[in-house]
Amino acid sequence: MMNPPSPTLAQLTHALTSSGLPTPAPSFLSPILNSPNTSQRTPPLTSLVATARLRLLQSDITHPGILASTTATFPRNISAATVVSASLSADIPCQVLGVEDLSLSRWDVICALESERKGETTKGREVIRVLPTPPEDSTQATQSPPTTSSSPAPSPSLGPFKxxxxxxxxQRVYAFELRRVEKLGCPPVMNIGCKVVLRRGAKVARGVVLLEPATVVVLGGKMEGEDRKWREGREERLRGGLPGRED
Known part of the structure; x- marks a missing residue:
């Protein structure tokens, strides 16, 4: 029995863009289509789409050969505070490099990060220290039942987010959540490197993009290195921004 014809580059590209992803460069998709693992059998198009989607959402889109050369980018003056109001003229894919929860003070976030680092959680005014789980074969483990907490996990903040x-x-630009956008938030709700598409017509005011549900799509994704670096340096950055801080 003959194998069905292999999916073509055009078919894979169309399937990806139809799902809302930006158009990848042919050089990005060719290794997926011509993978050594696919030489003996023809993988279904759905498998190739899943692989390409995962790799694209984990990639740094500023690297050459990731997105098509025709991909739209920000206007050069997008960060100009002198421009009172403007709108994007095309759909623009971008990636998240930082996020700040404006509903919390910097000190509140620092305290939460410090408690998390120490393995503590809070229940009302009571501080609960989370101890490491003892080995299964230890005497303590056999004599003492595991401690469970009835306090619910804290709900993710609803922002707004910068x-x-x-x-x-x-090119970089700050964006402000004017109206609640689903899947937008601080890690782990939305990771650093997450891919976002700003739709045509998105408003820009005084150098800041205004995020609304109708003009922004959160695709997901994560750049491991950038995400780890952001998390590790987050507390120090927040402390450096406190009033009266001297470095």
Whole structure:
């Protein structure tokens, strides 16, 4: 029995863009289509789409050969505070480089990060220290039942959030959540490197993109290195921004 014809580059590209992803460069998709693992059998298009989607959402879109050369980017004056109001003229894919929860003070976030680092959680005014689980074969483990907490996990903040975005050309701009956008938030709700598409018509005011549900799509994704660096340096950055802080 003959194998069905292999999916073509055009078919894979169309399937990805139809799902809302930006158009990848042919050089990005070719290794997926011509993978050594696919030489003996023809993988279904759905498998190739899943692989390409995962790799694209984990990639740095500023690197050459990731997105098509025709990909739209920010206007050069997008961060100009002198421009009172403007709108984007095309859909622009970008990635998240930073996020700040404006509903919390910096000190509140610092305290939460400090407690998390120490393995503590709070229940009302009571501080609960989370101890490491003892080995299964230890005497304590056999004599003492595991301690469970009835306190519910804290709900993710609903913002609003201030986000640092970067387009495929490397240009950066801050964006402010004007109205609640689903899947937007601080890690782990939304990771650093998360891919976002700003829709045509998105408003820009005084150098800041205004985020609304109708003009922004959160695709997901994560750049491991950038995400780890952001998390590890978050507390120090917040402390450096406190009033009266001297470095």
């Amino acid at each position: 986000i640092l975005l970067q387009d495929a050309a490397g």
